[in-house]
Amino acid sequence: MSAACANPVDLAGKKIIVTGATPGSLGFETARTLVSWGACVVVTARSNPDAAAEALRARLQDADARRRVDAHKLDLSHNDSVAGFTRWFAGTHGDRLDVLVNNAGIHLDLLSRWKEPHLTDDGFEIQWRTNYLGTAHLTRLLVPLLENTGLATGDARIVNVVSRLHFKGSNDDLFETTRPYNSWTAYGNSKLALVHMTTELQRRYAQKSQVHAYCLHPGSVFTNVAAKGLEGTGVVEKVRNALSPIEAFFLKTPEEGAQTQIYCATHPGLRGGLYYDECQPAEVSEDAAAVEVAARLWADTRAWLPA
Numbered sequence: 327m328s329a330a331c332a333n334p335v336d337l338a339g340k341k342i343i344v345t346g347a348t349p350g351s352l353g354f355e356t357a358r359t360l361v362s363w364g365a366c367v368v369v370t371a372r373s374n375p376d377a378a379a380e381a382l383r384a385r386l387q388d389a390d391a392r393r394r395v396d397a398h399k400l401d402l403s404h405n406d407s408v409a410g411f412t413r414w415f416a417g418t419h420g421d422r423l424d425v426l427v428n429n430a431g432i433h434l435d436l437l438s439r440w441k442e443p444h445l446t447d448d449g450f451e452i453q454w455r456t457n458y459l460g461t462a463h464l465t466r467l468l469v470p471l472l473e474n475t476g477l478a479t480g481d482a483r484i485v486n487v488v489s490r491l492h493f494k495g496s497n498d499d500l501f502e503t504t505r506p507y508n509s510w511t512a513y514g515n516s517k518l519a520l521v522h523m524t525t526e527l528q529r530r531y532a533q534k535s536q537v538h539a540y541c542l543h544p545g546s547v548f549t550n551v552a553a554k555g556l557e558g559t560g561v562v563e564k565v566r567n568a569l570s571p572i573e574a575f576f577l578k579t580p581e582e583g584a585q586t587q588i589y590c591a592t593h594p595g596l597r598g599g600l601y602y603d604e605c606q607p608a609e610v611s612e613d614a615a616a617v618e619v620a621a622r623l624w625a626d627t628r629a630w631l632p633a
């Protein structure tokens with residue numbers, strides 16, 4: 327087990343959203359730690375948020391902590407779901423939010439069998455739509471609540487879980503199709519776009535309203551992501567499932583993998599606008615460092631999202 331790099335911080339009175347907190351995921355372990363440090367945490371799942379909340383409560387020691395868990399359904403690939411979630415949050419939890427952990431994500435077609443992109447109902451490549459566009463939509467709707475907190479307390483945060491695979495993305499691909507379809511580069515593009523979003527959020531909101539943005543690579547972690555990415559592959563899926571205990575042995579546990587996102591969400595005075603790995607600032611790809619692309623992507627994203 328690698329050492330924990332996030333040290334406990336008193337989070338009493340803080341309100342945090344962690345997207346994608348299904349049991350066995352990075353989001354679940356992130357939420358578990360944040361609640362146990364005193365925060366009130368809203369977890370989301372696409373399929374069964376109540377089961378996620380129940381599983382989380384079952385892992386918490388005291389009754390007070392269990393009462394600080396709430397849950398709601400969120401499907402990032404549907405505008406109505408994103409808008410409905412933010413309306414529910416404001417109606418139930420008020421107009422302030424301390425931390426948004428944008429953790430939910432998918433990595434599909436791990437065998438690169440798809441020759442054409444799988445599209446969502448509204449016509450976007452599914453990983454781009456879920457990992458980037460849906461997350462951008464959610465973030466923009468919640469920024470006013472984060473600004474309320476930032477202006478009042480001097481510290482509100484947006485934590486974007488990206489991946490080292492953003493190195494596979496290309497700035498050219500963010501605006502038009504430049505290469506034959508490959509699910510790994512599509513995933514890389516979605517994470518590259520989130521690195522750019524982090525840069526732009528920091529530029530726009532850090533000084534103005536003390537909302538700081540972070541992105542991070544959690545490492546290679548044994549979660550549900552590989553099982554989902556191999557769904558429908560027949561023998562490969564069966565073999566992988568049979569051998570998954572060996573795979574788990576070589577990867578980080580979700581608890582270990584969640585360290586850097588917990589650190590970004592909580593470490594006092596942490597510098598924003600950066601990409602973290604193992605709780606340390608790390609180099610981004612050359613494409614991700616192009617700040618003018620971050621600004622252009624922000625503007626284009628406005629056009630892709632509902633008014």
Ligand SMILES: NC(=O)c1ccc[n+]([C@@H]2O[C@H](COP(=O)([O-])OP(=O)(O)OC[C@H]3O[C@@H](n4cnc5c(N)ncnc54)[C@H](OP(=O)(O)O)[C@@H]3O)[C@@H](O)[C@H]2O)c1
Pocket residue numbers: 345346347348350351352353370371372373374400401402403429430431432433456487488489490543544545546547548549550551552554
């Ligand atoms: N595991 C790794 O090695 C690794 C490495 C680098 C980066 N990451 C990133 O870490 C994040 C967490 O992944 P994980 O490894 O914990 O995977 P996971 O166990 O598969 O968890 C992913 C979570 O995202 C949710 N989700 C999936 N599609 C969604 C949608 N359309 N709308 C809203 N939520 C959705 C899932 O909810 P349902 O279960 O209800 O679908 C689940 O709670 C992802 O952003 C991933 O790209 C992971």
